[in-house]
Amino acid sequence: MRIKDYLEHINNALRRFEDGLIVLMVLSMVLLAAGQIVLRNVFGGGLVWVDPFLRVMVLWLGLLGAMVATRHNNHITVDVLSRFLSAKIKYFIRIITGLFASVICAILAWHGARFMLAEYTAATEVFTGVPTWCCVLIIPVGFVVMSVRFFVHTFKPGAVQT
């Protein structure tokens, strides 16, 4: 019971963190992108770091959004057959597809981590002072979280919801 409470606690904290980060990033994206236009047109030039920063934020928002989508099982699917299947078959299908998704995300996370490590040892920078590996960080983190969520969802639908 204790472990379960503990996990629930982590899950809630993670959810709040993701939500907060998304809101923060979207609002700063809007302000920075608009501010950059003003700088460019009124003062003749934007800030150098803003454009690469905005592009990295697109990657982060994409993965954060996908993480939230996994919470609600809200990913884009084909979903043609399920309307015609019985509840019992659907249950088995959910287990198969859920486990498959979890495994693929785990593989992506693993190779994402290797990619990040390579950038870390090469000490590359996206723009001055910001190492590339920091920007790549969201890839392994995002896919690990999705892998776990797909796994939990397979056996406890609704456990990672809200």
Add this chain to the structure above:
Amino acid sequence: MSVVISLLLLGLALLGTPLFIVIAASALLGFYSSDIDLSVVLIEFYRLAEMPILLAIPLFTLAGYLLSESKAPQRLVNLSNALLGWMPGGLAVVSLAICAIFTAFTGASGVTIIALGALLYPALTQAGYGQRFSLGLVTTSGSLGLLFAPSLPLILYGVIVQQLGVGSSLTVDDLFLAGALPGLLMVLALSAWSMWTNRGLSREQSDISIAAALRAAIWELPLPFIVLGGIYSGYFAVSEAAAVTALYVLVVEVLIHREIKLGDLSRIIRESMVLVGGILIILGVSLASTNYLIDAEVPVRLFDIMHAYIQDPLFFLLLLNVFLLLLGMMLDIFSALVIMVPLLLPVALGYGIDPLHLGIIFLANMQLGYLTPPVGMNLFIASYRFKVPVMQIYRSTLPFFFILLLTVLVITYWPGLSLYLPGLFATW
């Protein structure tokens, strides 16, 4: 062996595995079988952070979600009704126009039915339009407007074509121009039919004066001018127009109209980013799978096989229409774009089809696919939203379906319709 695996993956996709998982799995398997380090999949994925145009996707999506949560749709309906309500079938035409504008902004067509349907369906039936006509109209309108700037599918098609490096001169601005006339044709055709079938209906008199409606919508009115004027005049890049739009909508709906409470703002931002995440993650993994397909020369081989049987470009276009229609029934537009365009574009180029024209054909067919019985997605969304059996939706949308089918054929076999405006601006 590879055939078995492909079929297996297809099966998993049909059973409801998230599409990005299926695409990622195929990329992983492909690179694995060619003995290439699998981290290449994530290196390709990271290219999401290297394309400036992608910035437009979260920003326009946010603007669309904010607009749909505010009372802007209501103000827009009031204004258009005050302006056009006197015409026979005026409210129907208004509905078509508004849905088209709205879908252009939100991109995802399901949103339009859910956000505007609740507004337009009761308004139409109250004004005396038949239930069947109203249902069909609202369902059809849900995907109208995909061809107008700044719709996300148009942007996404441009991004994919640029990534492929063929038809290299194609820009998103060109696509925005190319979609305008074909999109207009669809709206006009449906409007003409709506006016014709409802010609006997007594004219509804709008109880709101034009001046009052104008005053209410004063803050939303500049929006199309900011977006379209900014882009077409060359003053803004697409992503810049997106930034201005997002900031403008944020200020108007949250600070000026105060219709979106600060507490709701974080929820709306999150919901809009779920859509963005769903699209971008598919795009990211498909960058890897496309890379593999091109390495393996799949599009070239596909063209060789097809060209052995089909020499006539017109016949190819006909097959393309049928194929895309079937595809549009099953796949949402974003996945269809990232999966099929890398395969189709080289083949279409081989038949001498302009990449701009192909994009418009693709989206026009997809739009129709949404309404194609028995499994077109909008049919189910409408059935769910209006709590009507899906069979009744089939019947209601049928006339609209055939009209749109006609326009799709015109768009397909008359390249000039799509290519006239881009050509005009190019020589300008």
